[in-house]
Amino acid sequence: MTDAKLSARNVSVFYGATRAIDDVSMDITRDEVVAFIGPSGCGKSTFLRTLNRMNDTVANARVEGTILLDGEDVYAPAMDVVELRARVGMVFQKPNPFAKSIYANVAYGPSIHGLARHRDDMDRIVEDALRRAGLWDEVKDRLDASGTTLSGGQQQRLCIARAIAVDPEVILMDEPCSALDPIATARIEELIHELRGRYAIVIVTHNMQQAARVSQRTAFFNLGRLVEFGATSDIFTNPVEERTKDYITGRYG
Numbered sequence: 001m002t003d004a005k006l007s008a009r010n011v012s013v014f015y016g017a018t019r020a021i022d023d024v025s026m027d028i029t030r031d032e033v034v035a036f037i038g039p040s041g042c043g044k045s046t047f048l049r050t051l052n053r054m055n056d057t058v059a060n061a062r063v064e065g066t067i068l069l070d071g072e073d074v075y076a077p078a079m080d081v082v083e084l085r086a087r088v089g090m091v092f093q094k095p096n097p098f099a100k101s102i103y104a105n106v107a108y109g110p111s112i113h114g115l116a117r118h119r120d121d122m123d124r125i126v127e128d129a130l131r132r133a134g135l136w137d138e139v140k141d142r143l144d145a146s147g148t149t150l151s152g153g154q155q156q157r158l159c160i161a162r163a164i165a166v167d168p169e170v171i172l173m174d175e176p177c178s179a180l181d182p183i184a185t186a187r188i189e190e191l192i193h194e195l196r197g198r199y200a201i202v203i204v205t206h207n208m209q210q211a212a213r214v215s216q217r218t219a220f221f222n223l224g225r226l227v228e229f230g231a232t233s234d235i236f237t238n239p240v241e242e243r244t245k246d247y248i249t250g251r252y253g
């Protein structure tokens with residue numbers, strides 16, 4: 001409990017009068033990859049987005065309960081949301097690089113957060129983030145080319161580099177491979193393995209093999225509830241709840 005990086009306590013999320021997440025509590029530690037699985041519409045993305053207040057941008061969304069980042073209340077009025085989203089970065093389903101150069105995509109965050117004093121510092125941050133995202137060798141000779149000229153898989157790694165560049169503590173990934181082919185998907189999965197331990201990683205996925213490959217713990221959601229959360233090997237081989245068993249064996253969902 002005490003080594004939780006992120007802690008959700010009795011979190012419910014409403015869109016207008018509809019409850020999308022119902023009383024979810026969980027801890028996520030700093031050195032693990034956690035997968036969220038469950039049928040379409042069960043609230044995985046909604047819950048993921050509460051962790052760095054991405055739901056703030058949805059007009060009718062309301063969050064109840066508490067989310068703590070290193071014990072600090074994420075929804076406290078004093079919380080700086082821009083800083084929060086640097087500490088808890090996000091990678092989306094569809095790669096969304098800015099229509100700017102590869103370099104500028106990665107430099108954007110460090111620049112608004114004042115992380116580089118000189119161009120040399122920024123060059124180092126950009127190179128380091130691209131290396132850690134496994135993209136450096138493919139782009140080092142074309143840093144001035146637009147990020148949108150990269151392949152889908154490269155664009156997704158660029159988005160990961162962009163998140164990494166501000167030195168986050170947590171990376172949230174919302175179905176990061178669903179728009180990618182199997183080779184690009186395998187590359188992102190390798191990358192998740194390499195990044196594990198440096199950042200807490202939470203990944204929403206519809207692909208159960210992917211959840212089994214990349215995560216140490218898996219959370220199964222159904223109808224807005226957290227049904228079961230445990231070691232990935234247990235969830236996939238020996239789930240406690242009947243509903244989890246039905247879902248992972250493909251009986252519904």
Ligand SMILES: Nc1ncnc2c1ncn2[C@@H]1O[C@H](COP(=O)(O)OP(=O)(O)OP(=O)(O)O)[C@@H](O)[C@H]1O
Nearest residue numbers: 015020038039040041042043044045046047058060
């Ligand atoms: N902006 C919104 N306004 C109203 N309802 C919403 C909004 N976003 C999501 N919902 C509803 O909240 C519920 C949970 O949606 P969410 O996208 O979190 O589920 P999910 O498990 O991530 O689904 P999927 O796997 O299909 O992406 C669904 O019933 C959805 O229709």
